[in-house]
Amino acid sequence: MKQQVLLIGGFHKARSLALSLIKKGYCVTVINNKYQDCLVLSEIDSLIVINGDGTKPYILEEANAQDMDIAIALTQRDDANLVTCQLCKKKFNIKKTVAIINDPKKTEFFYKMGIDSVVCATSTITGIIEQQAFMEEFATLIPIRQGRISIAEVPIHEYAPVVGKKLWEINLPEEVIVGCILRQDKNLVPRGDTRILSGDILVLISSDKQENVAVRELTGR
Numbered sequence: 001m002k003q004q005v006l007l008i009g010g011f012h013k014a015r016s017l018a019l020s021l022i023k024k025g026y027c028v029t030v031i032n033n034k035y036q037d038c039l040v041l042s043e044i045d046s047l048i049v050i051n052g053d054g055t056k057p058y059i060l061e062e063a064n065a066q067d068m069d070i071a072i073a074l075t076q077r078d079d080a081n082l083v084t085c086q087l088c089k090k091k092f093n094i095k096k097t098v099a100i101i102n103d104p105k106k107t108e109f110f111y112k113m114g115i116d117s118v119v120c121a122t123s124t125i126t127g128i129i130e131q132q133a134f135m136e137e138f139a140t141l142i143p144i145r146q147g148r149i150s151i152a153e154v155p156i157h158e159y160a161p162v163v164g165k166k167l168w169e170i171n172l173p174e175e176v177i178v179g180c181i182l183r184q185d186k187n188l189v190p191r192g193d194t195r196i197l198s199g200d201i202l203v204l205i206s207s208d209k210q211e212n213v214a215v216r217e218l219t220g221r
Contacts, residue, residue, distance in 0.1 A: 002027045003069045008054035008084050010074025010100065011037045012182050012201055016153065017072070018047050029063050040185075055083045057091060065092035072098040078106055085115045102157075104221070120221075150211050151203065153182070154218050158198040161220045168192040176206035176214040 005021055007014040008031045018028045022044070029048040032038050038051040052059035054073065065071065071088035073081035078101045085097040098117040099110055110118040156163060162170050167178060167190050181188040182201035188194065196202070204214055215221075 004029070004064075004067055006031070006060075006063060006065060006068040006071040006088070006094070008071065008073045008075065009033070009080070010076075011041070013074045013100070013153065015041060015044070017074075018044055022046050029068070031059060031063055055080050055087070057087060060084075060087060060092060065094060068092070068094050070094065070096045070098070072100075074100050076102070078102055082110060082113060082115070085110075086113060089114055150207070151179070151205055152211060152215075154202045154204055154215055156196060156198060156200045156202060156218065159220070160196075160198070160218060162196045162218050163198050165196055166192065167194045167196065170196070170217065172217060173206070173210040173213050175210045176204055179203050179205045 002025055004027045006029050007017055011032060011034070014030050014032065018030055018041070021028050027048075028046075029050065030041050031050045031052060031054040032041060033051070033053045035051055038049050041047060042049045048063075050059065050063045052062065054060065054075070065088055068088070071085060071094045073084040075081055075084075078099075081099040081101065085099045088094040089097050096116045097114075098119060099115045100119050101107065101110060102120075104120045107118045107120065172178075178190050180203040181190050181194065181196075182203065183197065183199070202218060204211065206214055
């Protein structure tokens with residue numbers, strides 16, 4: 001039987017994960033409270049889309065949360081992600097829950113509250129989940145000869161040191177390139193003179209040994 005995955009919020013992250021997981025044979029349901037985002041997500045074949053607030057039990061029930069194997073809260077609000085994961089865990093008995101957080105200081109608290117995996121928004125989802133050996137299928141890793149190339153999303157917060165800089169001004173390792181920039185509803189192929197803005201999500205292509213260095217350079221954390 002195919003594993004059931006529930007994604008709550010986070011339009012860009014949810015879309016990327018849904019496409020990857022569906023391709024690998026998972027059954028995926030997405031909850032998003034923005035109607036326009038739901039219209040875009042509904043264009044993905046085999047994806048079930050629910051328009052509503054994932055912190056509400058009746059919305060989770062509509063999404064058949066009780067049948068899910070994994071729930072991942074991807075909203076921009078730490079408190080909403082905590083509430084959603086706790087509901088999924090305690091009310092709907094979902095075995096594994098993942099929460100995205102913006103404040104890394106909350107990590108220990110989230111674990112104490114019973115969340116199975118806590119991912120800081122300034123880090124890459126795929127990298128941390130792989131490091132924690134939690135669902136290897138989330139890691140997008142392409143083997144090249146004896147090494148590995150990783151593809152990861154890095155959100156740029158408003159206080160990141162690269163905000164306002166052009167791509168050529170950023171001191172990234174030689175083994176790291178920015179392959180794409182997700183900016184609102186647009187996908188941009190960057191050039192050297194492309195300026196990084198707050199709210200951008202950078203898609204990095206790098207060797208797995210240089211990924212953490214690149215993330216620190218981009219986010220300042």
